[in-house]
């Protein structure tokens with residue numbers, strides 16, 4: 173794994189294996205606080221769910237994230253509850269409202285959303301956008317963290333420091 177500051181606020185991470193992406197999630201899980209909101213974007217198989225799996229491990233959740241098969245929303249219990257949404261199967265934007273997403277955040281939980289574009293209107297304008305790209309070889313992924321709002325710039329700062337001090 174390698175990390176670089178892209179510009180003033182953004183950071184970019186090169187993950188060289190599924191284990192790297194999971195480890196990044198674990199580190200992120202150690203930083204998350206109630207009401208933190210992350211949107212994950214990138215094609216199928218780019219590593220979004222694997223990152224969430226790492227986050228649940230980092231939060232000492234009672235179970236580890238898997239790709240949701242039926243429900244749009246899954247809640248991982250733990251010291252800090254985590255809501256994991258995968259809106260890939262959403263058939264229309266009208267399905268968002270009954271999920272009462274803003275209320276879920278009020279529960280002092282953190283929230284991570286895959287394919288979350290249709291949910292943006294229903295949620296705070298301050299969040300982290302995480303973009304996943306495939307790298308040069310089969311097991312490489314490039315993951316960019318784009319912060320919207322002060323809290324998320326702080327998360328990037330913490331993430332950068334942790335990665336720099338933890339990585340060999």
Ligand SMILES: Nc1ncnc2c1ncn2[C@@H]1O[C@H](COP(=O)(O)OP(=O)(O)O)[C@@H](O)[C@H]1O
Pocket residue numbers: 187188189190191192193214215216217218219220221222223239286310311312313
């Ligand atoms: N560096 C990497 N980071 C994450 N996943 C990787 C990496 N290299 C290979 N993979 C593979 O890519 C797939 C990612 O799956 P998943 O996390 O479910 O993607 P998504 O949720 O974006 O559809 C897994 O099969 C994983 O083993």
Ligand SMILES: [Mg+2]
Pocket residue numbers: 220221239258286
């Ligand atoms: Mg997924």
